[in-house]
Amino acid sequence: MNWKKIAAFGLAAVMTAALVTGCGGQQAAKDGAGSGDKGKIIVGLDDNFPPMGFKDENNEIVGFDVDLAKEASKRLGREVEFKAIDWSSKEAELKSGRVNVLWNGLDITEKRKENMLFSEPYMDNRxxxxxxxxxxxxxxxxxxxxxxxxxxxxxxxxxxxxxxxxxxxxxxxxxxxxxxxxxxxxxxxxxxxxxxxxxxxxxxxxxxxxxxxxxxDVAIGPVSTFGIAFAKDNQQLRDEVQKVLDEMKADGTMAKISEKWFGKDITKK
Known part of the structure; x- marks a missing residue:
């Protein structure tokens, strides 16, 4: 094998390794499992939607959904990162694996269910x-x-x-x-x-x-519900998050977070 063939073989090997690493990295991000079962969860949100998720006077992302996501991630033993996205492209962000979940006062609709997995509703949007x-x-x-x-x-x-x-x-x-x-x-x-x-x-x-x-306290017009959205093929993460959400409802943590932001528990029982 001459040096040109050796160089070509080496370059091909490097490109193949890079491709495998890139695909693996993207899949890890999609699964929310960059380091085994304790990987970072990347939350996609519109950071200009108070009180669900928004930037405060210190430019920190805060809000009701942000507090819920932090508590859920803590119980799962995972880090959480909040990533501001173009909300009109939210489904593409989720499908691509650039974010693991959409958690930002997102209405559950039949059309959205075609392309995303949802948690159980956690709040009515009245x-x-x-x-x-x-x-x-x-x-x-x-x-x-x-x-x-x-x-x-x-x-x-x-x-x-x-x-x-x-x-x-x-x-x-x-x-x-x-x-x-x-x-x-x-x-x-x-x-x-x-x-x-x-x-x-x-x-x-x-x-x-x-x-x-x-x-x-009277609903005017139709009532929709908020849920957390996951990639269609990410049932595992959906079920893990749902489990800790159920725990947060049962032990009163979700109610306390609601009272902090709304002065009342308005979450679904």
Missing amino acids: QIIFVKKGRTDVKDEQSLAGKAIGTQSASTAEEYLDKTDFYKKDVKEVKKYADFVSAFMDLENGRIDAVIGDEIVGRYYMSKHPDSIEAV
Whole structure:
């Protein structure tokens, strides 16, 4: 074998080794088992979704789902890494193995189930009514007749209000805001009578303004549920995470984390 053949053989061997290592590394990341059964779990999230996952004033990723994931990983004896991703590409990120789970207030839908494995639902995603503290005349959806209400543009609540005749005919006005914070500020200042919006967002705002806002605990429109998503072929990790989630529900840890972020346990029992 001459030197050219030897060099070619050596290069081929290096490329083959690199390919095997690369594929193995990607599979390890996909499985969440970079170091045997105690590998790092990489959580994909939108880091601008308070209170589920967002960056605080110290640029640290915090939130309700972040706390849940940290506690679950601790119980599994694994490290956890939070990776901000383009949320519109979340399924591709999961399928490629760049993240092991999607854990960020993700609605469970039949369409998503075609491409992802889900945990059992751990929280309802409800739209509810918020009013100024002490108000007693708003008790349900029908009591909004003749009143001015606010919601966020391009939200689930707006979609429901736009297609429901009651809000077109019986409600005095539906004001739409760029964000829920602006709607809640108008509510506090008496410019509108109520806000309809995501329970998780509203209760988080309430926890920061306990003396000015309260919730009318009635679901408005359809109710969806949040779950944790895994790659379709990653049943093992899904089952491991589900097991510790069940333990966290049973021992009250999940309820405590909910109370921290929402002032109330709003997780599914």
